[in-house]
Each structure stands twice: as structure tokens, then as C-alpha cells.
Amino acid sequence: MVTRRAFLGSGGVVCGTLGLALSGADGSAMAQGDAALPWPAEPPFRFTGDMADFDAAQAALMPLYRVNRDFATFDAAYYGAMTLPVQAAYEARSRWVNQNHALFLRNAAPGHPRDVELDKSRAAVAKLLGASTEEIALAGGGTEALYALIANYALLQPGDAVIYADVDYDEMQFACDYLEKSRGARIVRFSLPEPHDEANILAAYEKILRDTPRAKLLLLTHLSNRSGLVPPVRAIVDMARARGVDTILDSAQAVGHMPFTVSDTGADFIGFSLHKWLAAPLGTGGIYIRKGRLQDISPWLGNRIHGPEDIRARIPTGTVDFAARLTVPRATEVHQAIGSAAKYRHLLRLRNYWIDRVRDIKGLEMLLPDEPDRHGAVAGFRLPGMKGPDDAKRAAALFLDKYRLLVVAKAGLASGPVLRVTPALFNSSAELDRLVAAIRAERGLFS
Structure with a gap:
């Protein structure tokens, strides 16, 4: 059994790793290094990647993210993930807000209401x-x-x-x-x-x-x-x-x-x-x-x-x-800095990359025609023979468990459920190749 005294004693070691020290016989805490943090200010973000070239754009964009690469995640329509510069800014602001707590929340922080x-x-x-x-x-x-x-x-x-x-x-x-x-x-x-x-x-x-x-x-x-x-x-x-x-x-x-x-x-x-x-x-x-x-x-x-x-x-x-x-x-x-129009063009290239490589699959249903301006990076498809919501959920689970690919089963359309694929800026053509291979391998799942 861990006693309260033993727990507090072990806590002194943990606190020490965080820049805190316990002092006094009663275990009262004393903060160290509690000088006011400066307001977070980041240097201007510069992006020098070549967005005109598909491969060069991937090479420039992917290092901006630190995401789990054990899976290829195609769900940017849910959460796009912060770039590293944005994540660093968020972490710095979290520290600043936490240190200034109610002083900031009450509009009383000097210089930064x-x-x-x-x-x-x-x-x-x-x-x-x-x-x-x-x-x-x-x-x-x-x-x-x-x-x-x-x-x-x-x-x-x-x-x-x-x-x-x-x-x-x-x-x-x-x-x-x-x-x-x-x-x-x-x-x-x-x-x-x-x-x-x-x-x-x-x-x-x-x-x-x-x-x-x-x-x-x-x-x-x-x-x-x-x-x-x-x-x-x-x-x-x-x-x-x-x-x-x-x-x-x-x-x-x-x-x-x-x-x-x-x-x-x-x-x-x-x-x-x-x-x-x-x-x-x-x-x-x-x-x-x-x-x-x-x-x-x-x-x-x-x-x-x-x-x-x-x-x-x-x-x-x-x-x-x-x-x-x-x-x-x-x-x-x-x-x-990346460029709104350049970013959109790249997202469309990611979408078109995988769709162009599965068009010849007999019975595969793509929801949208290739009409200009009628689509973005989000796309829905149905495997041959895929019918109700249970089929869509089964296919999404298979893609995740067998191929380590996250696609999303979406219901609600009058024509039936779909599998949604939403590439993000951190996705690569190599990850999309894995998606293409999985679709080809499972094209007979419901036939």
C-alpha cells in the first residue's frame, strides 16, 4: 500500500523534473522559474516550396507536419492537423494563457488584453x-x-x-x-x-x-x-x-x-x-x-x-x-504563405491521382462527374456491389485493419452510403498508391 507520505515523497521527484521543488516539513510547494513569460511572437513564416510541381510540392509540404505514419489517414474533412509552426504557436500560447490565467481572462494582462x-x-x-x-x-x-x-x-x-x-x-x-x-x-x-x-x-x-x-x-x-x-x-x-x-x-x-x-x-x-x-x-x-x-x-x-x-x-x-x-x-x-490557390490545386491533384488509377475498375462507382469547379479534394466511392450502411462500415473496417488505411463510411445520400476519401496536405502519392492497391484488391468484396 502506498501511504500519503510515500506518495508525496515520490511526487517531489516528479515535480523536480518539471522545474518545481517541494520544501518544508509539511510538503508545501514552492515554484521555481516563475518569471513572467513574454508574449509569444513567432518570426514570419516563409514557404519556399515549388507548388507548381506535384512531387516537389509533396516534398515541401510533408515536413511541415508530424503525424502518425503507421496509418495512411484520409480524413482531412474531419480534422486537418496543425502544421508544426501552428502547433508550436498553440503550445506557446497555451503556456502563456496558463501562466497568466485569470489576469488574461479578465482583460487585465498588461499589454495584452x-x-x-x-x-x-x-x-x-x-x-x-x-x-x-x-x-x-x-x-x-x-x-x-x-x-x-x-x-x-x-x-x-x-x-x-x-x-x-x-x-x-x-x-x-x-x-x-x-x-x-x-x-x-x-x-x-x-x-x-x-x-x-x-x-x-x-x-x-x-x-x-x-x-x-x-x-x-x-x-x-x-x-x-x-x-x-x-x-x-x-x-x-x-x-x-x-x-x-x-x-x-x-x-x-x-x-x-x-x-x-x-x-x-x-x-x-x-x-x-x-x-x-x-x-x-x-x-x-x-x-x-x-x-x-x-x-x-x-x-x-x-x-x-x-x-x-x-x-x-x-x-x-x-x-x-x-x-x-x-x-x-x-x-x-x-x-x-503556401498560397490559397496553390494549395487548392495541390489538393485537387491528390484527389485526381488516386481516382485516375481506379477508373477502369468495373462496377466501381464514383459519385461526382469530372465537371470543372464542382468538386474539391473530398471524394466518395462505392465498391462494386456495395449497398447498405453495413457494407460501407465493413469495408471501412477492412481498409483500416488489413491495409492500415483510414477511409470513412458515410451514410445519408439518397443513392446510398459511400466510402469517403479526403487527402490532406501531409498525404503523399505513395500513400495514395496504397489506397489504389487496396481498392483493386477488394473490388470483389461484395460480389
Whole structure:
């Protein structure tokens, strides 16, 4: 049995390794080296890699990450992983926030008040998206951001219709469903016809808007987490607006993935993630509300911490991982140093690399046509004969256990479940070759 005295004694050794020492007969602790840490400041990030050449780009990008290479992980649509410069910034800010604890949280840290520093993160996101700082509020990820916009949309009246499609994210569908119970809305669900080419997409949205005379709110996904579909966003937003329908744009998979500004979309309300393709720390995201539309999104559960003219009132204001939010400017800096357009081209090359090598497999189903601008790096496929959700889960488990490849089983599309492949900047063509070999080896799994 370990006695309390023995435990405290052994703890002195552990504490010593952390720069602490126990002193006094009663085991009271005394800190050593507790001088104030300077505010973390990183030198400018420079990226000199050749993004024009596919192999050279891989060689330049892969050293920016330290990830588990025992598995080839194709799930950047969930979490993009921080680059080493961003991770170092996050760790430094974690130490600084922890040392200054309530002094910082109470806006009292000399030279670095909390809100002033957080506004730098809001400004960095605003610059990235072509918005103003006052139109951006930070959130705890894309899901929280979109719940805030959907659940608090203020113009909805009982009997008004809310529209969403099968390609939209599950939890955002749930948020729309909540409006039926809480606000008396009528939920209108529809499925996009396949193939998902531009003509079919526009025709489907035009029809559902025409057939729903009391439509008031449309959920539109900028880049589908299920299939990778990028719809003609601006055309759909304009189409909805012409009928008096507001659009809430789910850009969780688009920010940091593909180049765009808020003006490009035409949307007045956008929710997004920052820890996916921008590679900021986990639990970072935000909302955009166009100037002049702020009052059409109610404050979060009556939030009065910030005034009604402050977009930050639309987001929960509890204690968050401040270090993560303070790291957002470093993430945007790394992203911009690589180059938004160059990064997007490389992601498309990674996607096309593996798809081009499995096209000849008889019965293999790729969800999206090769129409320009209708897809990003996310892609979904079905093995020959793959039918229900259990088949998709079985295949994903097999790829993980037998081949050490992480692909994701995704349900929700009217046409059936898919296996989703989402390469990240840290993935290589060699890892994609392993994926291709596994697909070829298992093409008869369900036949």
C-alpha cells in the first residue's frame, strides 16, 4: 500500500523534473522559474516550396507536419492537423494563457488584453474571407457556428418552410428539424438527382423553391462532407433571394480548402470551421453575418454579455480554449504563405491521382462527374456491389485493419452510403498508391 507520505515523497521527484521543488516539513510547494513569460511572437513564416510541381510540392509540404505514419489517414474533412509552426504557436500560447490565467481572462494582462488579442484572430479570418472584423465572430467549430445561425434565425414564422438536401451535413439537418418543434416551421427535405452535374443541381433547387411557396430559409452546403460536391453557390443563393428566401451557407469544408470570399458566395449568413482545412487548433470556427443583417440572427439564448449590435452576442460566451483561438492568425499566415490557390490545386491533384488509377475498375462507382469547379479534394466511392450502411462500415473496417488505411463510411445520400476519401496536405502519392492497391484488391468484396 502506498501511504500519503510515500506518495508525496515520490511526487517531489516528479515535480523536480518539471522545474518545481517541494520544501518544508509539511510538503508545501514552492515554484521555481516563475518569471513572467513574454508574449509569444513567432518570426514570419516563409514557404519556399515549388507548388507548381506535384512531387516537389509533396516534398515541401510533408515536413511541415508530424503525424502518425503507421496509418495512411484520409480524413482531412474531419480534422486537418496543425502544421508544426501552428502547433508550436498553440503550445506557446497555451503556456502563456496558463501562466497568466485569470489576469488574461479578465482583460487585465498588461499589454495584452484578452479581447484585443482575440480581435486579431477575428481580423485574420475577416481578411481571409474578404469581410470586415465586425462581421466575424469566433466559434467552437463549424457545427456550433451553424447551430447558432440556424436555431436563432429570427425571421421565421409558424408555417414557414425550411429547405435542406440529402447532401447537407447531418447535424445541420438536425438543427433545421429543431425549427419544426421550436418555431412551428415546416421542414422540406429533398434529394439531389445524380449525376450531380451543374444542370441537374440548378434544376433541382429551382424546382424545390418553386414548389415551396412559403419557403423562408434554405440550408446550402458549400462543399459536401459526404460526396465532395461543390454546387454553384452564387447561382443558388441568388435564385433563393429572388423568391424571398434566405440562405445559410455551410462552409465548414470550404474555408482553407478552396479560394473564395464572402462576396463570391452572395450569402448573408455563413458558418465555418477553422480546424479542418485551415489547420488551426481543434475547436475553432466562426460565423459571418453581412452588415445590415445582424438583427436577423437573434442573440444566443438571450445573450447580453455583448450588446445587440455585436456579432459576438450570437455565439456562446462561456470559457473556451483561448490559446486555440489566439493561434488562428498563425494558421492563416501559414495558409497564405503556401498560397490559397496553390494549395487548392495541390489538393485537387491528390484527389485526381488516386481516382485516375481506379477508373477502369468495373462496377466501381464514383459519385461526382469530372465537371470543372464542382468538386474539391473530398471524394466518395462505392465498391462494386456495395449497398447498405453495413457494407460501407465493413469495408471501412477492412481498409483500416488489413491495409492500415483510414477511409470513412458515410451514410445519408439518397443513392446510398459511400466510402469517403479526403487527402490532406501531409498525404503523399505513395500513400495514395496504397489506397489504389487496396481498392483493386477488394473490388470483389461484395460480389
